[in-house]
Amino acid sequence: MCHAALTSTTTTTAAAAAAANQHAKEPSQGVGSRANLGGCGEVGGAVSQGRRGGAGPGSAPRQVVRGGRVAAVMRDYISLRAQALLAKKPVKRGDVILTSKPFCTLLDSSVVGCYCEYCFVSFVKDRLLTRCSGCGRAYYCSEMCQELGRALHWRECVVFRRRPNYQPKDSARFLARLIWVLKDGGEARVEKIDDKRSRRFKDLVSHRREVSRDEEQTKNLDSLMPDLRQLVGKRVMPTRDYLLEIFGKVRVNSFCLLDDRLTPIGTSLYLAASYIDHDCHANAFVTFFRNKLVVRSLVDWPNLDWSRVRISYLDIMNTRTYRQDYLARHYYFTCDCRLCRDDAHDLLTSTVPCGSCGEPVYLDEEAEDAVGPCDACGNKSFPDNLRQDYRRVADLTRLHLKDLDEANPDLEVWMEVVAAQEGLMHPLNLLRAKALDAQLMATFVRQGWHTAWGLAKKNHAAMR
Numbered sequence: 001m002c003h004a005a006l007t008s009t010t011t012t013t014a015a016a017a018a019a020a021n022q023h024a025k026e027p028s029q030g031v032g033s034r035a036n037l038g039g040c041g042e043v044g045g046a047v048s049q050g051r052r053g054g055a056g057p058g059s060a061p062r063q064v065v066r067g068g069r070v071a072a073v074m075r076d077y078i079s080l081r082a083q084a085l086l087a088k089k090p091v092k093r094g095d096v097i098l099t100s101k102p103f104c105t106l107l108d109s110s111v112v113g114c115y116c117e118y119c120f121v122s123f124v125k126d127r128l129l130t131r132c133s134g135c136g137r138a139y140y141c142s143e144m145c146q147e148l149g150r151a152l153h154w155r156e157c158v159v160f161r162r163r164p165n166y167q168p169k170d171s172a173r174f175l176a177r178l179i180w181v182l183k184d185g186g187e188a189r190v191e192k193i194d195d196k197r198s199r200r201f202k203d204l205v206s207h208r209r210e211v212s213r214d215e216e217q218t219k220n221l222d223s224l225m226p227d228l229r230q231l232v233g234k235r236v237m238p239t240r241d242y243l244l245e246i247f248g249k250v251r252v253n254s255f256c257l258l259d260d261r262l263t264p265i266g267t268s269l270y271l272a273a274s275y276i277d278h279d280c281h282a283n284a285f286v287t288f289f290r291n292k293l294v295v296r297s298l299v300d301w302p303n304l305d306w307s308r309v310r311i312s313y314l315d316i317m318n319t320r321t322y323r324q325d326y327l328a329r330h331y332y333f334t335c336d337c338r339l340c341r342d343d344a345h346d347l348l349t350s351t352v353p354c355g356s357c358g359e360p361v362y363l364d365e366e367a368e369d370a371v372g373p374c375d376a377c378g379n380k381s382f383p384d385n386l387r388q389d390y391r392r393v394a395d396l397t398r399l400h401l402k403d404l405d406e407a408n409p410d411l412e413v414w415m416e417v418v419a420a421q422e423g424l425m426h427p428l429n430l431l432r433a434k435a436l437d438a439q440l441m442a443t444f445v446r447q448g449w450h451t452a453w454g455l456a457k458k459n460h461a462a463m464r
Contacts, residue, residue, distance in 0.1 A: 091301040098295040104181050105268035106174040116141040118149030119290045135160035152177050172227030179232050191271035199271040206248035210332040221247050279310030280339040320346040349430035354379050360426040393420045397431045411442035433462035
């Protein structure tokens with residue numbers, strides 16, 4: 001239901017984003033050191049205007065003085081200026097082309113207490129978290145984050161105080177939060193992409209007609225209604241048609257939030273980022289810096305053309321059939337990108353090495369005829385039991401991929417799988433590439449850096 005944020009350069013991105021954020025927070029002269037989080041007050045000669053309830057999620061006070069740093073407006077101004085400059089100068093591969101703030105966001109209940117509810121700072125990595133004194137179910141890294149996150153949390157906080165043992169579904173909580181954001185004026189909020197483009201909630205595609213005809217999704221929405229009635233109430237509950245519209249926009253436009261270890265930790269909706277369409281052969285990629293979404297270019301642009309910027313909504317390390325089925329079921333469109341039209345590329349996903357020249361030879365697992373011949377050298381001599389052996393190893397690989405724990409893969413298991421594939425699957429074979437990638441992750445977990453580097457080089461051609 002969420003876009004897959006795919007990147008192998010998360011650490012670099014986080015470091016770059018951290019440096020940019022630090023620059024935006026440079027202390028200004030004459031600003032005091034005390035945080036002023038309520039009303040208007042004068043601190044060390046600088047005026048700090050606080051929030052006045054009801055603001056949407058992710059929005060900051062016009063100017064907040066904290067620790068000698070002017071935040072919020074200055075960061076937003078610098079971000080917009082940077083985007084305007086990007087549109088007027090060449091963009092290099094790896095450059096940030098968009099930073100988007102969350103319109104609505106929710107931390108998964110399974111990781112509550114591990115991350116700040118507002119900015120998603122990690123408890124383990126960065127700082128201690130303080131529990132909400134009202135319901136005890138939300139944790140924050142600072143008074144500022146608690147104040148900024150109040151607009152999203154306070155209504156459900158009332159419900160949780162009244163019903164301490166109540167455990168609503170995360171999907172229902174996200175929808176309820178979004179309904180309240182819209183009720184509090186979210187329809188009028190605008191997020192700029194550049195000087196010419198911006199997005200409102202009404203601009204998001206909903207595919208309401210397709211969702212209303214999707215029996216699985218209508219049942220899913222019906223299952224959320226009891227929780228929605230508790231969290232929103234009858235008076236504010238939207239009509240069925242508008243609720244389907246909201247539900248469809250969440251399904252099609254929401255992102256799965258990842259931390260710096262690529263672990264899923266929540267769901268978020270970004271207005272500006274929703275502008276970018278899908279392509280299996282993407283020219284940009286998404287990462288996250290705390291609660292912000294960051295888009296970086298994968299190619300050089302003489303002039304940035306937003307109408308051609310594309311990200312991938314899923315892991316492209318899959319067959320064309322899988323990708324197109326996934327996109328049709330989750331996003332209601334059929335991908336016709338260059339990669340999906342490339343028949344030769346799709347055939348590479350199921351290949352064995354030619355015994356004569358080593359080039360890839362397509363093997364159809366469902367067929368019963370002989371394998372070959374090799375298109376490169378014409379070799380027709382392949383073992384009679386090749387297809388049977390291939391099916392056995394392919395089934396073994398799929399079984400372990402299904403049970404793969406990406407946070408802590410079993411190194412011994414994947415060494416065994418890779419060994420079974422040796423000489424049977426071509427290096428460009430999809431299952432071979434996935435198995436080597438799993439072994440690489442397992443080696444990283446055990447800090448076998450030299451071995452991991454060798455595996456990365458071995459799998460480089462397939463991953464490209």
